[in-house]
Amino acid sequence: MTINAVLIDLDGTLVDSIPDLAHAANAMRLELGMHTLGQDVIASFVGKGIDNLITRTINASLDNEELPPEVFNQAREIFVRHYHLVNGDASTVYPGVIDGLKAMKAQGLKLAVVTNKAEAFTLPLLTQTGLIGFFDTVVSGDTCARKKPHPEPLLYACEKLGYPPENSVFIGDSINDVQAAQAAGMPVLILPYGYNEGNSVQTLKVDAIIDSMTGAAQWLANQ
Template sequence: MFSQIKAAIIDLDGTMIDTSPDFLVAINRMRSDFALAPLTLDVIKTMVGKGSENLIQKVLSVDFDADGVASHFNDALAAYQRHYLTINGDHSQLYPKVQEGLQAMRDLGMRLVCVTNKPLAFALPLMQKKEILHYFEHVYGGDSFAKKKPDPLPMQEACKALGLPPAQVLAIGDSSNDAIAARAAACPILTVPYGYNHGEAVQNIQSDGIVETLLVAAQLLSAKNSH
């Protein structure tokens, strides 16, 4: 399965960067604007991964019914995005062996694309700040296409941009979002065990394997391609 891989589509939040501390600050500053009590990091981690709109709906649903969520949503989303932009990357950090893994993949001749559900205006400065942007040919955010993961469209578009069949493009992510999108796009998928995955165990994800780090993923590809 991994012997013909020529490129990788890699997720951002929970896969390359632990952004949950940034979410914690931005969400709780937004909640403070609305006189709502702060949420804990553990609670916030279960809400991350399906894009900003989904995140804010979940954050508001802690305190409001469906009508309340709807009436506060636009103001809450605007406040959250304003707060997030001011602290983007300040509290987050790369997971272990991410840069080493990206470099190892590039050394193998692999082409890299980042597909994230994070808005592009957040993703690009964050990747620049953490010094990983230069590894990637393309970066696609949650607002790059009409649909976001778990829909396969972003993965399909990434394969098109690469000019490669999905079977030659490995997806790497931390959640069922990534696996469902990759499966539907016909890309092989590896998962890392340390991300968010909506509070579910990573072992429950229907992936083609769990790799401890991106460097381990690169080493697996190197071994498969050397035969």
């Protein structure tokens, strides 16, 4: 297998962004007169983009039952206002990420971020964490018409990098990444420390579960 391009998820794979997401989600609940939720509960709501996180946080449930439009729009305005204020402040780059990305670059691989996070939050977070310089392209949750688990953003990233899915790999942390990669026809590696909507990654059928980005770089070097 010849691998030329690596597509990488952001939240739960490159950056632990839960403290800031949970802060904004709870600030939204407080402004709406609701009690706060635990950070681990909010972490289980992350994965399908911000609109989904807002709905799940208001419902205090993963089931994502649709909110009346006026409730959703008010909640979204509050969440976005708070998340813009704190995005990146308490988020940290996971151990092994910088060395792993350096090793992938040294192997001559092209790198892309493919995240469900909206671009208005993705680019500042990648800039603030110093990660942006590693990537040849960034595909955010609102870059294409559809998000992961749809394959469209992955296929778009492949096109931008100039390599087909057969010569690309996806590295992520959740079922949304696995389904998108498999629908796009590319191998998928999973890192177990992120957020998989509250489920163990051991349940996912993937090419490999690898403990860090340096391990992923090693796996790529062995292909």
